[in-house]
Amino acid sequence: ATLLNCDISDALKRIENRKSAFDFIFMDPPYNHDIEAKILSFLSGSDIVHKDTLIIAETSLDTDISYMYDIYNVEKVKEYKTNRHVFIRIDD
Secondary structure (H helix, E strand, O other), X not given: OOOOOOOHHHHHXXXXXXXXXXXXXXXXOOOOOOHHHHHHHHHHXXXXXXXXXXXXXXXXXXXXXXXXXXXXXXXXXXXOOOEEEEEEEEOO
């Protein structure tokens, strides 16, 4: 594991040139700040994910996730009392 003590945008740029892609990415950004949309947009064109990478994005229930269906294969959405987990993979 590697700990990067920096903003997510800087962290993504630092790991962009990894030798291999991640198999799993779990993201739990602060709710209602549109951060997950920016991260997912970046990841959709990044070499740190591949077609088999499972991305689990945690969002609040009131976050609009409709854009995810346009750029990813949404495999499952699991809703809880105050939040949801969206299980997605890169669109082939």
